Amino acid sequence: MDLFLQRIFDGLSNGATYALIAMALVMIFKATTLINFAQGEFAMFGGFIVLVLATEQGLPMWIAVIVGMLISAVLAAGIERTLIRPFDPADHLPLVIITLGLFLAINAIAGIVWRFDPRAFPELFPSGKAMSIAGATLSWYTVFTMITILVVAGGLTLLLNKTKVGLAFRAVSSNLESSELVGIKVGPTLQFGWAIAAAVGTLGVSVFVASPFRQLEPQVMVTGLIFAVSAAALGGLDSLGGAILGGLAIGLVQSIAVPYLGVPTELSLLAAVVVLLLVLLFKPSGLFGTPQVERV
Amino acid sequence: MTDRLLDVKNLHAGYGPIAVLHGLDFHVSEGEIVVILGANGAGKTTTLRAVSGMIDRTGSIELAGKSIASAKAPDLVRAGVAHVPQGRGTLPELSVEDNLRVGAYIRNDNEIDADIEQWFQAYPVLGERKNQRAGSLSGGEQQMLAVARALMSRPTLLLLDEPSLGLAPIIVADLFERFAEINKELGTTMLVVEQNAQLALGIADRGYVIESGEMFAEGPAGELINDDAIRRAYLGV
Amino acid sequence: MASVQLTKGTRAYTIYKWAGVLALVLLVFVAAFAFNDTGKISVFDNDYKIGLTRITKAISFMVAILGLQVVAGFTGQLSLGQGFFFGTGAYLSAWLVADHSWPWFLTLVVVVPACFLLGLLFGVPALKIKGLYLALVTLGLAAVFPSLILLDVLEPYTAGAAGKIVDSDLIAPEWMPLDGIATGLQKIPLIGQYFGDGDLSSKQEQRIWTFFLMAVLAAVCFKMVSNLISSRPGRAIRAVRDNETSAAVNGMSLSYHKTMSFGVASALGGVGGMIYVAELGIASQGDFTQLLSILFIVGLVVGGVGTLSGAVIGGLVIAFIPEWASSTQNMPGVPDRWLQGPTGGLILGVGLIVLTFVLPGGIISGVRKLRAKIVQVLPAPIRVGESIAAKE
Ligand SMILES: Nc1ncnc2c1ncn2[C@@H]1O[C@H](COP(=O)(O)OP(=O)(O)O)[C@@H](O)[C@H]1O
Numbered sequence: 057m058d059l060f061l062q063r064i065f066d067g068l069s070n071g072a073t074y075a076l077i078a079m080a081l082v083m084i085f086k087a088t089t090l091i092n093f094a095q096g097e098f099a100m101f102g103g104f105i106v107l108v109l110a111t112e113q114g115l116p117m118w119i120a121v122i123v124g125m126l127i128s129a130v131l132a133a134g135i136e137r138t139l140i141r142p143f144d145p146a147d148h149l150p151l152v153i154i155t156l157g158l159f160l161a162i163n164a165i166a167g168i169v170w171r172f173d174p175r176a177f178p179e180l181f182p183s184g185k186a187m188s189i190a191g192a193t194l195s196w197y198t199v200f201t202m203i204t205i206l207v208v209a210g211g212l213t214l215l216l217n218k219t220k221v222g223l224a225f226r227a228v229s230s231n232l233e234s235s236e237l238v239g240i241k242v243g244p245t246l247q248f249g250w251a252i253a254a255a256v257g258t259l260g261v262s263v264f265v266a267s268p269f270r271q272l273e274p275q276v277m278v279t280g281l282i283f284a285v286s287a288a289a290l291g292g293l294d295s296l297g298g299a300i301l302g303g304l305a306i307g308l309v310q311s312i313a314v315p316y317l318g319v320p321t322e323l324s325l326l327a328a329v330v331v332l333l334l335v336l337l338f339k340p341s342g343l344f345g346t347p348q349v350e351r352v
Numbered sequence: 353m354t355d356r357l358l359d360v361k362n363l364h365a366g367y368g369p370i371a372v373l374h375g376l377d378f379h380v381s382e383g384e385i386v387v388i389l390g391a392n393g394a395g396k397t398t399t400l401r402a403v404s405g406m407i408d409r410t411g412s413i414e415l416a417g418k419s420i421a422s423a424k425a426p427d428l429v430r431a432g433v434a435h436v437p438q439g440r441g442t443l444p445e446l447s448v449e450d451n452l453r454v455g456a457y458i459r460n461d462n463e464i465d466a467d468i469e470q471w472f473q474a475y476p477v478l479g480e481r482k483n484q485r486a487g488s489l490s491g492g493e494q495q496m497l498a499v500a501r502a503l504m505s506r507p508t509l510l511l512l513d514e515p516s517l518g519l520a521p522i523i524v525a526d527l528f529e530r531f532a533e534i535n536k537e538l539g540t541t542m543l544v545v546e547q548n549a550q551l552a553l554g555i556a557d558r559g560y561v562i563e564s565g566e567m568f569a570e571g572p573a574g575e576l577i578n579d580d581a582i583r584r585a586y587l588g589v
Numbered sequence: 590m591a592s593v594q595l596t597k598g599t600r601a602y603t604i605y606k607w608a609g610v611l612a613l614v615l616l617v618f619v620a621a622f623a624f625n626d627t628g629k630i631s632v633f634d635n636d637y638k639i640g641l642t643r644i645t646k647a648i649s650f651m652v653a654i655l656g657l658q659v660v661a662g663f664t665g666q667l668s669l670g671q672g673f674f675f676g677t678g679a680y681l682s683a684w685l686v687a688d689h690s691w692p693w694f695l696t697l698v699v700v701v702p703a704c705f706l707l708g709l710l711f712g713v714p715a716l717k718i719k720g721l722y723l724a725l726v727t728l729g730l731a732a733v734f735p736s737l738i739l740l741d742v743l744e745p746y747t748a749g750a751a752g753k754i755v756d757s758d759l760i761a762p763e764w765m766p767l768d769g770i771a772t773g774l775q776k777i778p779l780i781g782q783y784f785g786d787g788d789l790s791s792k793q794e795q796r797i798w799t800f801f802l803m804a805v806l807a808a809v810c811f812k813m814v815s816n817l818i819s820s821r822p823g824r825a826i827r828a829v830r831d832n833e834t835s836a837a838v839n840g841m842s843l844s845y846h847k848t849m850s851f852g853v854a855s856a857l858g859g860v861g862g863m864i865y866v867a868e869l870g871i872a873s874q875g876d877f878t879q880l881l882s883i884l885f886i887v888g889l890v891v892g893g894v895g896t897l898s899g900a901v902i903g904g905l906v907i908a909f910i911p912e913w914a915s916s917t918q919n920m921p922g923v924p925d926r927w928l929q930g931p932t933g934g935l936i937l938g939v940g941l942i943v944l945t946f947v948l949p950g951g952i953i954s955g956v957r958k959l960r961a962k963i964v965q966v967l968p969a970p971i972r973v974g975e976s977i978a979a980k981e
Pocket residue numbers: 367370372390391392393394395396397398399
């Protein structure tokens with residue numbers, strides 16, 4: 057039983073990262089039904105910016121994270137302006153190709169600049185265990201990752217529901233044409249979505265590699281993106297709350313179902329892909345998404 | 353001529369290679385209700401979309417003496433044009449209240465909440481359901497919400513595209529009465545596209561009839577309603 | 590304006606067409622002997638090897654990209670998982686050849702149906718839904734492939750992390766005078782030096798033979814896809830794809846055909862994998878990652894989406910650019926650091942983006958624009974009597 061509880065805790069802390077990247081994916085999908093396949097690489101790059109700010113510029117860790125989030129938001133906004141906006145948002149093919157190009161380019165640049173050897177990431181949260189429950193250790197890391205996603209979810213909800221730019225973003229997500237007809241400039245509004253997504257992704261990777269058991273390297277999000285995509289699809293690609301629950305669920309599947317079924321750890325990725333397939337087969341709009349998915 | 357709020361000359365527009373409008377001339381004076389009539393596919397919607405900057409167009413379009421022929425939709429809203437598109441011009445996933453709030457997107461004054469409250473007073477249905485998704489309202493309620501949303505930008509010119517479409521006759525009659533009220537009370541100038549000629553001409557000052565993207569007839573509403581050719585073609589009598 | 594005009598159906602056009610085919614065959618032939626293992630280009634003291642083994646590898650990529658052309662052409666969607674089917678084909682034939690002594694080409698009897706069925710299995714849920722769902726599912730497949738190979742249950746068949754070594758070469762039959770041809774080519778004045786020196790070693794002979802066989806196999810695949818596209822159902826599917834309204838009307842048969850085309854594409858991925866492993870002699874899971882699938886997309890786009898010849902260019906690009914990038918040791922004006930990392934990935938990524946902006950039709954569309962300046966092919970004039978007769 058203690059082992060079971062332990063696995064739940066582990067699953068939750070893994071799931072938190074998937075949830076954050078999934079939220080980033082959802083921010084872009086909500087507005088344009090586009091999946092940014094470079095979202096994981098954006099986040100990895102942001103993680104390196106945070107690392108540089110903290111270790112080379114000597115910023116306190118949390119300041120480094122916040123500045124890193126801002127820098128990646130600005131970079132993403134620039135990418136949206138130059139590489140995404142020139143294309144018709146309804147025509148997905150060129151946009152997907154651009155995001156794949158970004159995937160390759162960003163991964164390569166990170167490899168060239170920072171090399172492929174893993175680097176230790178400074179601690180973001182207090183280390184050690186917060187408490188023992190029935191023999192299972194609940195680490196501070198797990199506690200704080202959970203707090204982080206709640207804070208992010210709360211922050212995004214406030215941003216979307218209580219600010220003018222949030223209102224514009226929701227309007228654009230609902231209907232492009234009607235949004236233009238109330239004076240909303242669609243381009244800058246979508247750019248806002250890209251910026252927020254990048255910032256959230258950077259936070260996600262920072263939290264992920266802040267675990268004492270992980271390090272930062274350019275490949276860190278290559279499979280992480282798959283988990284996040286499955287999480288987002290499970291939650292419903294346009295639901296932020298769904299992304300959180302989807303992320304945690306995928307984290308739990310990975311840490312509970314996989315070992316209990318006696319399958320090797322390699323298969324946790326397969327579990328995520330199977331979840332994705334099942335969702336598409338039986339509930340394409342996910343658990344909490346808007347059922348607007350068109351069948352051919 | 354200074355009382356011409358909207359003055360359009362030789363308007364051409366279309367979709368890609370397809371030319372739909374072949375040089376339309378029309379105008380709307382300040383405070384007027386003008387109606388554009390025409391059969392399905394005549395180019396009425398295209399005309400409104402061209403005026404409000406939703407599609408590319410050529411020709412001269414002046415709003416209160418200033419050329420707006422190259423302005424895009426979001427800028428035209430700031431210039432005082434509000435467009436209620438054909439179909440439901442609401443944002444279905446947003447709440448009723450947010451629909452009104454987003455209508456005031458271009459405004460920065462502090463009377464927005466008061467204006468929203470006024471609409472809730474005027475149309476209690478909207479007030480009662482202010483937290484529900486706009487998509488859950490009935491067709492007539494959504495059309496009214498779309499109009500209210502457009503008026504939240506405090507426009508000088510309101511473009512209405514077939515507001516009667518898909519609504520029961522009794523609701524349509526009520527809706528048009530309200531348009532006339534709004535025109536009188538707020539002084540909002542209106543350009544209304546309709547197929548329901550009888551009703552539209554009933555509240556309009558003047559009217560135009562387009563056919564295949566060209567101007568077919570024009571005149572005071574009272575004259576059009578009695579013109580035999582038009583009665584046969586568009587009033588179904 | 591074009592300086593030469595040809596009309597379809599005339600004799601001149603037939604000659605032009607066959608001249609093209611002949612030139613291609615000749616090119617393949619010359620390449621086989623010229624680039625056996627000596628071919629290279631030198632720029633700024635960097636040696637860029639062309640090598641026949643690399644060209645054969647490019648052929649395997651071409652066939653995989655051809656499969657992507659089928660998906661993109663028929664469904665308008667991208668598959669990000671061609672590497673999965675490529676890897677499956679590679680491991681299946683490696684296993685059959687190494688453990689069961691099958692001849693290489695016989696393994697296609699298993700590889701083609703297996704990959705086809707796998708494609709159907711994964712394509713059914715994704716292709717029923719509009720949007721990016723096929724991309725999502727296939728991306729997951731591509732990512733999961735390397736870890737599948739490492740599974741304990743599969744280890745006896747896949748040799749796990751060590752890689753599946755296949756020690757079976759394609760030997761040219763006795764009656765093939767490869768040696769004689771090589772010596773003959775060497776005697777040609779002026780260009781003879783490019784065909785090496787003296788007799789071919791058995792290794793060289795075998796390389797040339799493998800290349801020939803795979804080139805023929807690829808040509809067969811290209812011809813079959815070209816027939817499929819111009820077939821009646823092929824034309825119908827594309828017509829329906831381009832028109833949303835009729836797509837709704839034909840909903841059922843459309844998703845059936847889309848799924849079928851994804852099956853065909855997956856089978857082609859498997860064939861590509863068989864070519865790859867037959868040339869390389871080893872299947873290792875590290876070769877079949879998500880990255881490979883994305884490289885296939887690069888090949889698809891760089892060559893030109895929806896053009897068969899684009900697949901040829903795409904295959905060459907993704908086989909040579911990364912290797913050439915990593916054999917670049919110095920380049921004036923470029924700091925060494927930028928040459929020692931994953932420079933190839935950077936070039937391909939940036940190239941993908943730039944091309945999407947400047948030449949959305951890929952390199953092939955550029956080539957066609959150039960060619961149109963020289964030769965213009967006009968459709969055959971329709972004669973009234975004939976077109977009626979043709980309908981009956
Ligand atoms: N998005 C579009 N693309 C191409 N043609 C269109 C489009 N919208 C309308 N049309 C064509 O333009 C013409 C005028 O349409 P419209 O202005 O909607 O007519 P109305 O509103 O008078 O019924 C019609 O022939 C219609 O087919």
